[in-house]
Amino acid sequence: MATTLTARASERAHLALRDEILRGVLAPGTRLGEVELADRLGVSRTPVREALSRLAAEGLVEVLPHRGARVVSFSADDLDGIFDVRLALEPRATGRAATRVTAEDLAALDDLATHMLAIGAPGPDQDLDALVGLNRDFHARLLDVAAAPALSAALANVVHLPVVLRTFHAYDPASLARSLAHHAEIVAALRVADADWASAVMRSHLRNARAVMVRNSS
Numbered sequence: 557m558a559t560t561l562t563a564r565a566s567e568r569a570h571l572a573l574r575d576e577i578l579r580g581v582l583a584p585g586t587r588l589g590e591v592e593l594a595d596r597l598g599v600s601r602t603p604v605r606e607a608l609s610r611l612a613a614e615g616l617v618e619v620l621p622h623r624g625a626r627v628v629s630f631s632a633d634d635l636d637g638i639f640d641v642r643l644a645l646e647p648r649a650t651g652r653a654a655t656r657v658t659a660e661d662l663a664a665l666d667d668l669a670t671h672m673l674a675i676g677a678p679g680p681d682q683d684l685d686a687l688v689g690l691n692r693d694f695h696a697r698l699l700d701v702a703a704a705p706a707l708s709a710a711l712a713n714v715v716h717l718p719v720v721l722r723t724f725h726a727y728d729p730a731s732l733a734r735s736l737a738h739h740a741e742i743v744a745a746l747r748v749a750d751a752d753w754a755s756a757v758m759r760s761h762l763r764n765a766r767a768v769m770v771r772n773s774s
Contacts, residue, residue, distance in 0.1 A: 565603035570610050572597055577616050577627055578725040584629030584773075588617065630719060632773045639766035641714045643759060645707050646695075650742065650758040651751035653701040661701050662747055668694045669739040676736045684724045691720065694739055723765050726772045734764050 573593070576582045593604045608625045611617035619625045630638070657665075672690050675683045695715075699708045727735065738761035745754035 562600075562603055562606075565599040566606040566610075569593070569597050569599055569603045569607035573607055573611060574614075574616065577611070578722060580726075580772075582627050584627050586627045588625040588627065590624070630769075630773060632770050635719070635766065635769050635773055638714050638719060639762060639769075642711065643762050643766075645711055646762060647755040647758040649699055649702040649704055649707045649711070651755035652704055652707075653698050654746050654749050654751040654754040656703055657701050657746045657749070661697065662743065665694060665697055665746065666743045668697070669736075669743050672739055673736050676732060678729060687724050688720055691724070691739075698742075719769065722772070723769055726768050728768075731764055731768050735761060738764070 573582065573588075582588070588608060590601045590604045590608070594601045597604065608617055608619065612619050612625070616628055617625050618628050653661075668690050672687055672694070675681065675690075676687050699711065702708075724732070738757055741757045742754055742761070745757055
């Protein structure tokens with residue numbers, strides 16, 4: 557029974573802290589003291605410690621030896637560097653995908669884009685966390701289709717989960733609508749094997765995300 561209660565308390569603490577990090581209530585760089593968090597959340601230190609470990613595994617928190625935990629931070633320069641690399645590589649990979657995509661790939665990508673438009677629409681059913689997973693699957697499928705292992709390996713080093721998570725939670729309605737429309741337009745470009753069009757849309761897609769993230773980091 558005690559183990560079950562601890563697990564529930566850990567889950568509650570994890571969800572509460574995750575939400576506060578993504579909404580910016582706990583700003584990047586904020587120190588996360590176990591005692592203070594336990595008092596505020598009304599749980600013991602053990603669930604808080606477990607929650608912080610889960611958040612660290614998600615890339616939202618970093619645990620520093622002898623210094624405790626803090627919210628992961630990315631400066632405007634960090635974000636510019638991340639997106640510079642993505643802008644150099646991802647449009648090229650998307651263009652390659654346009655010349656290699658199969659009917660099966662198109663169906664899968666179209667399904668993902670359509671699903672994202674549905675759950676990203678404003679309203680009570682909007683699910684930003686689900687969008688993160690669908691977005692990851694969409695971009696991963698594009699890289700698979702591109703068949704460029706070197707590009708995929710390079711991108712794996714700069715596509716940070718906390719940046720992607722925060723991007724979706726930082727989007728204003730217009731920026732989110734643009735992002736979701738980009739996925740559908742990329743599918744349209746792939747459908748007619750137009751590499752230049754597909755690359756251009758991916759470039760706009762990444763610039764949209766960079767503008768939002770850099771603005772929110774300042």
